[in-house]
Amino acid sequence: MAKTQVEEINRNVYDIVDKDNYDFKIEKGITKEIVEEISKQKNDPEWMREFRLKALEVYNKLEMPTWGPDLSELNMDEIATYVRPKTKLNNSWDDVPEDIKNTFDRLGIPEAEKKSLAGVGAQYDSEVVYHSMKEDLKKQGVIYTDMETAIREYPDLVKQYFMKCVPVNDHKFVALHGAVWSGGSFVYVPKNVKLDFPLQSYFRLNSPESGQFEHTLIIVEEGASLHFIEGCSAPKYSKINLHAGCVELIVKDNAYLRYSTIENWSKNMMNLNTKKAMIGKNAQVDWVTGSFGSKISMLYPLSQLNGEGAKTEYTGISFAGEGQNLDTGFKAIHNAPNTSSVVNAKSISKNGGKCTYRSLIKISPKAKGSKSSVSCESLMLDDISVSDTIPVNDIQTDEVEFSHEAKIGKISDKTIFYLMSRGLSEEDAKAMIVRGFAYPISKELPVEYAVEMNNLINLELEGTIG
Amino acid sequence: MSNTLIELKDLHVNAGEKEILKGINLKINKGEIHVIMGPNGSGKTTTANAILNNPEYTKTAGQVIYEGENINDLKPDEIARKGVFMSFQLPEEIPGISVTNFLKYAKNKITGEPVKIFQFKDELKKYMEELNMNPKNMDRSLNVGFSGGEKKKNEILQMLVLNPKLAILDETDSGLDVDAIRTVSKGIEMFKNENNAVLIITHNNKILHNLKVDYVHVLVDGKVVTTGTQELATEIENNGYSKYKK
Numbered sequence: 001m002a003k004t005q006v007e008e009i010n011r012n013v014y015d016i017v018d019k020d021n022y023d024f025k026i027e028k029g030i031t032k033e034i035v036e037e038i039s040k041q042k043n044d045p046e047w048m049r050e051f052r053l054k055a056l057e058v059y060n061k062l063e064m065p066t067w068g069p070d071l072s073e074l075n076m077d078e079i080a081t082y083v084r085p086k087t088k089l090n091n092s093w094d095d096v097p098e099d100i101k102n103t104f105d106r107l108g109i110p111e112a113e114k115k116s117l118a119g120v121g122a123q124y125d126s127e128v129v130y131h132s133m134k135e136d137l138k139k140q141g142v143i144y145t146d147m148e149t150a151i152r153e154y155p156d157l158v159k160q161y162f163m164k165c166v167p168v169n170d171h172k173f174v175a176l177h178g179a180v181w182s183g184g185s186f187v188y189v190p191k192n193v194k195l196d197f198p199l200q201s202y203f204r205l206n207s208p209e210s211g212q213f214e215h216t217l218i219i220v221e222e223g224a225s226l227h228f229i230e231g232c233s234a235p236k237y238s239k240i241n242l243h244a245g246c247v248e249l250i251v252k253d254n255a256y257l258r259y260s261t262i263e264n265w266s267k268n269m270m271n272l273n274t275k276k277a278m279i280g281k282n283a284q285v286d287w288v289t290g291s292f293g294s295k296i297s298m299l300y301p302l303s304q305l306n307g308e309g310a311k312t313e314y315t316g317i318s319f320a321g322e323g324q325n326l327d328t329g330f331k332a333i334h335n336a337p338n339t340s341s342v343v344n345a346k347s348i349s350k351n352g353g354k355c356t357y358r359s360l361i362k363i364s365p366k367a368k369g370s371k372s373s374v375s376c377e378s379l380m381l382d383d384i385s386v387s388d389t390i391p392v393n394d395i396q397t398d399e400v401e402f403s404h405e406a407k408i409g410k411i412s413d414k415t416i417f418y419l420m421s422r423g424l425s426e427e428d429a430k431a432m433i434v435r436g437f438a439y440p441i442s443k444e445l446p447v448e449y450a451v452e453m454n455n456l457i458n459l460e461l462e463g464t465i466g
Numbered sequence: 467m468s469n470t471l472i473e474l475k476d477l478h479v480n481a482g483e484k485e486i487l488k489g490i491n492l493k494i495n496k497g498e499i500h501v502i503m504g505p506n507g508s509g510k511t512t513t514a515n516a517i518l519n520n521p522e523y524t525k526t527a528g529q530v531i532y533e534g535e536n537i538n539d540l541k542p543d544e545i546a547r548k549g550v551f552m553s554f555q556l557p558e559e560i561p562g563i564s565v566t567n568f569l570k571y572a573k574n575k576i577t578g579e580p581v582k583i584f585q586f587k588d589e590l591k592k593y594m595e596e597l598n599m600n601p602k603n604m605d606r607s608l609n610v611g612f613s614g615g616e617k618k619k620n621e622i623l624q625m626l627v628l629n630p631k632l633a634i635l636d637e638t639d640s641g642l643d644v645d646a647i648r649t650v651s652k653g654i655e656m657f658k659n660e661n662n663a664v665l666i667i668t669h670n671n672k673i674l675h676n677l678k679v680d681y682v683h684v685l686v687d688g689k690v691v692t693t694g695t696q697e698l699a700t701e702i703e704n705n706g707y708s709k710y711k712k
Contacts, residue, residue, distance in 0.1 A: 417520050418558035420542035421551070422568075422624065423575035428543075432571065436562030436607070 014264060016106065017235040018099050018206050022125065025207065026082040032056060035179050038082045042182060047159065048151065055168045055178025062172040068358070069296045069325040074270050079242050081180040083125040083207040089146055090130050100124050107233065109202050112448060117229075118197035119144045123214055125207050126182040137195065143188035144199050147215050150186035157188065161217055165248040166276045173244040173272040177213050181246065184214035189224040189255075198227035198260075198446065203245075205234040205269075211242035218249045218257065222280075225256040229446060233293065236266035240295070243269055249277035251285050253307055258286045262449050264456065265293035267323060273299045281307030281336075288444045289316035291328055292456050300358060302331040305339035305367070313342045317441040317453075320353030320385070321460055329358040329390075334367035334400075343374040346441060348434055350381035350460070356388040361395075361402070368399040377407045379437050381430065381461075431461045468534065469495045471632055471663050472517070472550075477528035479509075479516045486512040488688035489528065494632070497660040499677060501699060502667045504685035505707045510667045511555060513685070514636045518542045518552050532632075547576055549631035553621035553638045560608040565620065566590065568608045569627050576628050593626045596656060598649050615646045622653035633657060634665045639673035651676035671703040686710045 024041060026034055035056050039049040064071060087097045093110055104110065104122050110130070113120040119133030121144070128146035137144070143154065151158050168178040185201045205212045220226050234241060243265060251257045257277070265271050271294040277285040287301050303312035314330040332341035347355035357376045378387035389406045411433050419429035434457050435442075442450040472494050479487035486509045494500050504510050515523050517530055519542055530537050537545055560568065569590065570581045587604075594601055597619050609617050618638050625633050635654070639647050651673060654664055666673065674682075674696065682698040683690045684707070691710045692698065 412558075413522065415558045415560070417518075417522070417542060418554060419560070421518050421546050421554075422572040422628065423543055423546040424572065425543050425575075426541070428571075428575065432563055432568075433560065436560050439562030 014107075014233045014266065015235045016103070018103055020207050021086055021099065022083050022207060023086040024082075024084040025210070026080050028080045028209065029077045030056070030059070030079075030081060030176065030180070034081065038180055038182070041082065041084065042148065045151065045155070051163075052179045055175050058168050059172060059175035059179055062169070062175055064172055065298070068298055068327045068356075071270065071272075071296065074240055074242060078209055078239065080207070080210040081213065082182055083210050084127050085124045085129055087129050089128055089149065091132055093130060093132075096130050100129055103204060103206070104130075104202065107202065107204070107231075108448070112200060115448070116197055116446070117200050118195050119199040121146065121185050121199075121201040123183045123201065123203045123212075125205060125210065126212065128183045128185070133199070140193050141190040142193060142195065143186065145186055147181075147184045147186050147217065150217070154186070154188070157219070158186070158217070161219060161248065161250055162215075163246070163248070165250060165278050166246055166274055170274065174246060174274050177215070177244045177246045177274070180211070181213045181215045183212075184216045184245065185218075187218040187226065187228060189220045189226050191221040192223040193221075194225040195227065198229050200229040200231070203230065203232040205232075205241060205243065205265075208237040209239050209241065211244065214245045216245065216247040218247075220249075220251045220255040220257050222252045223254045227258040227260070229260045229449070231262045231264075231449070233264045234266045234269060237268050239268065241266070241269045243271045243273060243294075245273050247273075247275035249275075249285060251277060251279050251283045253280040253283055255280065255283045257284075258288065260288040260445060260449065262290045262445070262452060263293055263297075267293065267295050269294040271297040271299060273297075275299070275301040277301070277303045277312070279303060279305050279307065279310040279312060282309040283307060284311040284313075286313045287316065287330070288441070289314075289328075290441065290445065290449070290453050291316070291318040291326055292460070294326065295324060297326045297328055300329045300331050300360075302333065303341065304333045304335060305341065306335050308336045309338050310336060311340045313344075315344045315441055315444050317346045317348070317438050318355050319457065319460055320347070320349045320355045322351040322353060325354045325356075327356045327358055329356075331360040332362070332372065334363040334370045334372070336367055338369040339367055340371040342372075343376070344440060345374075345376040346437065347376075347378045347387060348381065348437065349378070349385035349387050352384045352386075354386040354388070356390060358390045360392045363395045363397060363400050363402070365396045368397055371401040373402070374404045376405070377437075378409070379434065380408070380410050381434070427461060431458050434461060469497075471496050471533065473531040474513075474517075475529045475531065477516060477530065478526045479512055480524045480526055481512060481522065485526070486523075486688055487516065490685075490688070490690055492683065492690065494663045494665060496631075496663055498680040499654075499658065499664045499666065501674060501679050501682045502665065502685050503669060503682060503699065503702055505711070506669065508685045509688040510669070510685055511636055514552055514634045514665075514667055517634060518545050518550060543575070551625050551628055551630035551633045553618070553625060553633070553635040555637045555640065557609050557617045557621055559610045561610050563608050564605050565608050566604045569624060572624070573627060590623075590627065593623055597623055597653055599623065614641045615643070618642060618646065619649060619653075622650055626653060626657055629657075631662045632665065633662070634667065636667045637669070638666075639668055639670065644672070647672050648676055671699050674699050684710055
């Protein structure tokens with residue numbers, strides 16, 4: 001229904017800066033002492049302390065990525081990797097301190113919870129400040145909590161999976177994540193339990209010259225089903241902030257997980273995020289992603305199809321404006337027979353923004369009878385914006401169906417004139433064309449997020465007409 | 467108050483460097499149906515685009531006076547909001563925006579008032595029935611995958627919904643079969659009243675068989691060479707334009 005008429009929103013909602021009113025902020029930089037101190041501050045068990053230090057060693061050995069966007073503006077000596085807000089983890093919204101509560105209230109959390117969610121989590125800087133879930137789900141054995149609580153209360157589960165799916169030597173920023181990670185969500189859905197409503201975690205980075213390194217670990221047992229939503233935002237500062245989160249999804253046989261993201265980091269953020277799903281027999285993982293914010297993003301969720309008949313779909317859109325370089329895409333590794341991957345990626349660039357779609361589809365020799373179809377489409381709103389497509393396809397067996405389709409386009413003057421002849425201003429006309437272009441993605445999002453996405457599109461297009 | 471809705475005064479228009487309209491004069495009163503006929507390349511479509519000030523065309527001399535105001539330099543959307551509508555020869559496709567949402571949005575822009583959704587949908591349904599349109603098209607993306615006939619009917623639907631004062635129909639009949647042409651004529655009849663006017667641009671006569679036309683103008687090489695009544699259209703149908711060509 002009507003998503004075209006949305007109320008104007010004010011960018012300020014995202015940009016309001018709270019006072020940098022932390023309880024503890026680690027000194028800037030990344031050294032062994034700093035990692036030890038974070039571990040101490042977080043009361044890590046011994047195994048986690050050791051894990052962090054090993055990850056730091058890997059971090060020091062690994063090189064910066066030599067491909068993709070230029071990361072030279074990121075100086076780790078200027079980033080504080082741990083900032084503890086002035087509150088503990090709360091289970092009641094009323095107990096969250098006023099200033100933090102106001103921030104989340106402005107962002108519509110936990111209003112969203114009352115409407116249509118099974119549970120809500122909220123992270124502020126490095127720690128989760130609020131977590132709640134419906135009682136009946138607890139009774140069914142569903143676990144939804146912050147990672148720190150999970151380590152304390154479910155150590156065996158966490159130990160079994162933590163950074164197994166995404167190993168610390170994957171790349172430099174995963175290693176960094178392993179050394180300084182803090183916060184994030186842990187979800188466990190027992191066998192055959194199907195959640196009718198989504199769980200939603202929201203991540204807010206308020207502190208300047210700092211980083212957020214939340215860790216999300218989701219285990220969906222056989223035959224279970226979950227929709228998980230993550231949102232993130234930050235106010236804009238003049239200096240670089242860093243986000244290097246890590247998402248690990250373990251989806252067992254016949255299980256289903258939908259992972260939706262609306263990312264609206266401020267435009268001083270380096271978003272170097274890592275997400276990966278291990279997918280069992282006849283199981284399915286669907287990724288739905290809207291990327292609007294950040295100065296630089298490098299994010300390529302990976303679906304590893306390990307069980308026969310496993311499926312994955314990626315539906316994503318990025319929107320890059322002035323000074324933004326969004327390098328995003330998707331990776332699918334077909335490791336078993338009759339697996340399938342479907343990619344529908346779109347990008348919009350304007351005012352000199354750059355969007356790159358980068359992907360890997362790998363079909364191993366044992367993945368006979370597999371299917372993969374990739375469609376990527378870019379829209380450039382002017383002559384100074386850039387769009388690029390870098391697909392890598394590694395098909396190691398003949399018995400597959402594979403298709404790849406890429407389209408790069410511009411808004412035609414004829415289309416704008418047509419819409420203007422119906423009473424739309426040039427700006428309205430462009431916004432309508434862009435909303436229509438994004439519709440196949442926005443229709444996959446929960447309705448509040450679809451509205452937010454349309455608002456963001458309208459915001460991004462405001463004042464683009466000289 | 468004057469009964470004149472629009473007047474073109476010695477209008478000269480270029481497409482790029484090339485002069486297409488070489489001094490057109492035309493006056494349309496409220497309550498009238500006018501027809502512009504002419505061979506290919508005579509400037510018919512340019513006339514329609516010039517009225518709506520399509521930026522692809524440049525007015526080099528003359529005026530477009532609408533309700534007493536010179537609208538030469540207004541933007542297309544401003545002209546549309548004053549009540550001018552154009553049915554396109556080749557309507558554009560807008561993926562991801564449904565016919566309903568598009569029209570609701572446009573109606574809001576044209577009237578400046580919020581659209582009452584249930585009333586609006588009823589109205590839309592009624593018009594679609596009258597135009598023999600598949601009601602499922604309401605939820606389809608605007609013009610995407612529509613046949614030529616469906617696109618043209620959809621233009622007439624937009625005219626009915628947006629209810630302009632001046633409707634310019636640029637070759638709405640071309641490429642349509644007899645039944646579809648009859649449907650378009652029916653749409654024009656539904657629309658027409660004594661406070662609005664229609665300017666039909668065509669190079670064949672079929673659409674005129676079902677309509678009562680007040681004036682027929684023959685356009686050749688960027689000028690109106692003769693003006694008459696419905697009989698003129700019949701004469702051209704029989705004898706062609708050769709008589710008017712230099």
